[in-house]
Amino acid sequence: MMLALTFATAALLGADPSNLPPNHPPVPPGVSASPAAPGGALPQGHPPFAGGGDTPAPAAPGSLPAGHPPMSETGRAPPSAEELLKQLDSTEGLRTREKTFEIASSLGKLYYANGRTADSVMYFLQAEEKAVKTRALYLEQRKKLGKKPVPSAEEAQCGFAANASVEDMGKVAEERAKKGDAAGAAACARAALAPVIEVEVLRANALYLSGDMQGALTVYGRVLEVVPSHEEALFSRSAVLYETKGEDVKALQTAHEGFQAFVAMHPDSPRADLAKQLGQFAEDTAKAGGRQKWKQARAEDRRVRLSQPLPPQRPMEAMPPAQAAAGSGGMPTLTPEMVDAIQNTERTPELEAGLAKLVEEGEEHLARGRYDEALAAYRRVVPFQPENGRAKAGMAWAMVGLGRPMADRIWGVAVSSDAAAVEKLGDTLQARGDERGAKALWTKLLNSAPDYPNKANLQAKANP
Template identity: 65%
Template sequence: MNLSLALATAALLAAEPSSLPPGHPPVPPGTEASPTAPSMGGGSALPQGHPPLEGDTPPVSPDALPSGHPPLSGTGKAPPSADELLRQLDSTEGLKGREKTFEIAASLGRLYYVNGRNVDADTYLQQAEARAKPVRDLFLAQKKKLGKTPVPTAEAAKCGFTPGQPLEAMGQVASERAKKGDAAGAAACARAALEPVLETGVMRANALYLGGDSAAALVAYGAVLEVEPRHEEALYGRASVLFETKGEDLAALKQAHEGFEAVQAINPNSPRAATAKRMSTLVDETVKAGGRTKLLASRAEDRRIRLSQSLAAAPQKDELRPLTKEMVDAVQNTERTPELEQGLTKLVEEGEEHLSKGRYQEALGNYTRVVPFQPENGRAKAGMAWALVGLGRPMAARVWGVAVQSDPAAVERLGDMLLEKGDAKGAKALWEKLSSDAPEYNKTGLQAKLSR
């Protein structure tokens, strides 16, 4: 047989019933499902400065807890799980509307974020950013006064900050410097104070994107980059969202390309650098093609041509030949566009028309073009198997057996289709063979059809 038939038959025979839901992406061989919840180790879910709750922790006075913190259920016990803590927070009346420090709001936002509660996370992270706004505004104003002069480090400016110092206190130091006309010192101290705010900003941008608001996410990433243009995570996040959501906007794609390039330049040893390099190349190709739609169309056409050339050069023998890696890759990598899916459906319908008229060779030609792309398509498998039976091909028994075992209902429906198209003789022959080869399948229904 020709190699297109070999490709279709090999794909069909290799197909195994899947336990995944319809439309689920394939799971690579050897991959095991292992759902995990975000780790809350190290007490990171608790607000900054919260006393540890380990082992024989001494009793904690309610007065020592931050304002609005849910009451502890006891003392000397293991810390609550993330779910328990979230339930306590959710049940605390008026918590969202209460006044909070930056640290408390940021900690609450982080807790909701790492547990997939993106809308709630945004609420608290936004409150944290609001508390940080005076320091942010101060930094931008003092940086503008400096012009092209670099902002010194907090150490060089002798800000005197200590670990864990609240944002408000650090902001006050920067404000005092600004009042004295020390723009460099004020900018340095304000920038150091904003370090946790930048982390919060990226987290909020991520939460917004995951919550489906990509436009707001881009604004949030931009706010971080306004303070720190070389912020690696913000650059990478913004570039990724631009590429994901603005695939036809060439200006946005060029901005994404610049972002991925910057990530590589800032930290070549970063875990993101290799991915940023690949993404930069892909974005560049997309821009040159004129947008994502044109790029995908071009790639699909290239693969179609390569596949057609491989099939045309195949030997015409009635046996399965080993498939080349190029052929397998061409099929697996072909973009599953709506146009391709519609074309495959039309080929199946034409194949059924050929079967009803006894044109088995023509029908087989249609099905061998469909099965490599849709090896689990029961309708196509049934049609291909019946075409091979009609032609009396040596591999007909094997292919028919696969079709009957994997989807006997599809084989039965093929008989219904033949009958509808006027091929009563073909329909009866198909049902008789199905009844003989699958004696346990729909005995009553098939017998009723054969008795007509």
């Protein structure tokens, strides 16, 4: 991308008309060029060309001019991002100069990638302006199609060249619309808008990072108007609504619906689990009538819990297997003070998200054979979520990996309480690159649960 930005910058810096003689080397910004002498002679003080005369001797094809410093085999390295930004910042009139979509978007991305989000917004806007007509055309033609799907650009035979510009692609879509080809016009317009949508998402992110939350929401909405399933815009818009509209019940419900749509459309996304949790939080907050009322309800629930006496602690032999085993190497036995502290901890969205993150970290440790680190992560989760089958499965497998004395007992508890979570842990290990660990887990599950309902599928995974 840096090389493309270099070309874009060079094009911008050389866009103005020049009064330099033909083939004159470019003059740096801020330096005045000597006017050409009458009759084509060299300006006064100009060094003579090799071989004498007023014109340079013709060079062999592909060779450098006489006296040019040698270049490396790979050619001159492009300037760094810092050098480009300094040159752009010092270029007079750059902000208002007319630009193509490609140049404006490249400048915006350069500023954005280097942390100058406020500066990037203007260039992103300039890029988007090049596709205003194409955007309106797409929405119009898609409306004409009704429930009919928009074909792909290949299916519609838009015939775009590999290096076709956004403006040129938009013209093709306009021609299709003039001929009454709604499907073809929509297909070509949508293809033309693909790079524009990328720019709009970046502009929305830049607005958010610059503190303009409402502006970010507006632009995310524009993206979803064209691409309702867009992964980044769908999640980000819902997250910003949940974060900033805590007292707006309608906005919270919109955030909940957005998170639900995200999970349905992108179930394999790394953010799918987080979207589920945030969607539930948004729904609960909306049902409570806003964040302040939700907090008040949580505080009242906590007050009620504190007013109730704790059950007497039972000896280990009288405890359920999971709790007794936890005190024998899985998780330390909880004292009344510890139980009290856990019960009185408010279950905030931040806490729930943190616990989910710990479970993910535990799974990553398991996949890398770091069983001690995995066990430490699960020990922080299980006291708060004793019914979390995913965490119990991970803790059991960590103890098996460490060869702890109570490993088989903890494993049995995990299998008997949620065998499906144990099987899914194998899928997670496999997805994270631990093929051997996944097969070992599935094999152990087969031996531990002979009546497992999904036994045939489990056998196929354990012995492919």
